[in-house]
Amino acid sequence: MVDLIMKDILGTPAILVGLFALIGLLVQRKNSGDVVSGTLKTVMGFVILNAGASVLVQSLGQFSSMFDEAFAVDGVIPNNEAIVALAQESFGTETAMIMLFGMIVNILLARFSPFKYIFLTGHHTMFMACLIAVILTTGGFSGASIIILGSIILGALMVLSPALLQPFTRKVTGSDDFAVGHFGSIGYFVSACVGKSVGKGSKSTEEIKVPKSLGFLRDTSVSVSLTMVILFFVVAGFAGPSFVETELSGGQNFLVFAFMQGLTFAAGVYIILAGVRMLLGEIVPAFKGIADKVVPNAKPALDAPAIFPFAGNAVIIGFLCSFVAGLVSMFFLPLLGLSVIVPGLVPHFFTGAAAGVFGNATGGRRGAVFGSMANGVMISFLPALLLPVLGSLGFQGTTFGDADFGVVGIVLGNLIRLIGSNTIVGIAILGLLALLFLLGWKTKANENKNDVDAA
Amino acid sequence: MKKVLVVCGNGLGSSMIVEMNVKAALKDMGKDAEVSHTDLTTAKTEQADLFLGSEDIVESLEDGNKNVVKLKNLMDKNELREALENNL
Numbered sequence: 001m002v003d004l005i006m007k008d009i010l011g012t013p014a015i016l017v018g019l020f021a022l023i024g025l026l027v028q029r030k031n032s033g034d035v036v037s038g039t040l041k042t043v044m045g046f047v048i049l050n051a052g053a054s055v056l057v058q059s060l061g062q063f064s065s066m067f068d069e070a071f072a073v074d075g076v077i078p079n080n081e082a083i084v085a086l087a088q089e090s091f092g093t094e095t096a097m098i099m100l101f102g103m104i105v106n107i108l109l110a111r112f113s114p115f116k117y118i119f120l121t122g123h124h125t126m127f128m129a130c131l132i133a134v135i136l137t138t139g140g141f142s143g144a145s146i147i148i149l150g151s152i153i154l155g156a157l158m159v160l161s162p163a164l165l166q167p168f169t170r171k172v173t174g175s176d177d178f179a180v181g182h183f184g185s186i187g188y189f190v191s192a193c194v195g196k197s198v199g200k201g202s203k204s205t206e207e208i209k210v211p212k213s214l215g216f217l218r219d220t221s222v223s224v225s226l227t228m229v230i231l232f233f234v235v236a237g238f239a240g241p242s243f244v245e246t247e248l249s250g251g252q253n254f255l256v257f258a259f260m261q262g263l264t265f266a267a268g269v270y271i272i273l274a275g276v277r278m279l280l281g282e283i284v285p286a287f288k289g290i291a292d293k294v295v296p297n298a299k300p301a302l303d304a305p306a307i308f309p310f311a312g313n314a315v316i317i318g319f320l321c322s323f324v325a326g327l328v329s330m331f332f333l334p335l336l337g338l339s340v341i342v343p344g345l346v347p348h349f350f351t352g353a354a355a356g357v358f359g360n361a362t363g364g365r366r367g368a369v370f371g372s373m374a375n376g377v378m379i380s381f382l383p384a385l386l387l388p389v390l391g392s393l394g395f396q397g398t399t400f401g402d403a404d405f406g407v408v409g410i411v412l413g414n415l416i417r418l419i420g421s422n423t424i425v426g427i428a429i430l431g432l433l434a435l436l437f438l439l440g441w442k443t444k445a446n447e448n449k450n451d452v453d454a455a
Numbered sequence: 456m457k458k459v460l461v462v463c464g465n466g467l468g469s470s471m472i473v474e475m476n477v478k479a480a481l482k483d484m485g486k487d488a489e490v491s492h493t494d495l496t497t498a499k500t501e502q503a504d505l506f507l508g509s510e511d512i513v514e515s516l517e518d519g520n521k522n523v524v525k526l527k528n529l530m531d532k533n534e535l536r537e538a539l540e541n542n543l
Contacts, residue, residue, distance in 0.1 A: 303468020
């Protein structure tokens, strides 16, 4: 009986996440119909996520074979959805637990610290929970210690990341209504700082007339399809028709095969996204509902696109510059003995665009260009440096895309590697987080003082 | 029962937040509607009485028979409320 509860029920991530949703729905006193449908949909979302992962893995495997044949190095496509879906098989329970308790830590920190942010970008919460689960497990943590330490790290990041950006976010939005809750924030922070240093007297991007023809790329499934088909064409061309047709496609023309594999990858991502959407449909509103009750004057930290409307042109410029920087970085990576990170349109679009908006806010056109380029370089090098600490998960041909995942993973992974004892690692991590809080506190106090002085 | 669909590029982050805002606004107005969120690709094949999203995204949904409202600032609750009052 104990075994049934502990291993079969709580050890099945889909059911575990379903239970969270069920609790959330009951706490909100929803009617019975909503409770049943919400719980079932959450569990189904998890099943869909896994189904998408298996579609995607097939196509990723073909890509790796071709890339290896063509260039004799490993090519890695950073894609959060893909790596998280793949990780659910081995790390699903830890991910779900860290995610739930991380949210609780977020609410507590918002309640008792000066950082009143409630991190509402649910899929990023899940991805970060997954990254932390993978790194801590690879580092030898297990059981209760992984969940306690992991959720403290996650909850702290959920308030620190919006807090880091908030001075710049205020500049972008002209208000203090909401914060940005997105784990690409370190890239945006760097972009804003670059903008500050290069953008003296540069005009805003919003005074330029930009054609609207690039807007279609904001549709994720279109941009993933397009990137993957182009990538598969290029790689299939370099691998050569004879290799593709004899080894992989069973005689099907190599270009047709490449086209279909590219779209298979995109279909996998689409399915995973649909699963994630269903999975979070109940959990995020419940989290927000509870947070609103517990934390007076909480500020929502929202997904990066929330700031796009404030600078439409910077979005396009940021994406293009970030992508160019990613392409250039691709050629430098192998020279430094790192894996080749193939730039994806999706990470470059979303994070490049946000970096462009922040760069523009601090340094006009020049800020938008150079800031988003800095972001593009970061999301090429960080994923490459992250691969070694992901353990066995690092050999799947994909990795986490955004800047914060890279920074957090590299710092955590190397801390664990350098320090032998897990207890000391735990203390070191907690100390590091406390230091970050104090720094943020001080900066905030200074800001408030300046505001008072200015008034 | 009227149906409102909130759309964003990924169908994950911002559309979900706006969905929560729509629900809160409707409750305020004492109206009832079915509200959900999705990505642009899926939205093209969905039926709803009102499609909401930021300007640059939902532009491509307009096909002459869909009721699409383009929001200038996704996070502006007043603009959202106005859109709901005029369309439901």
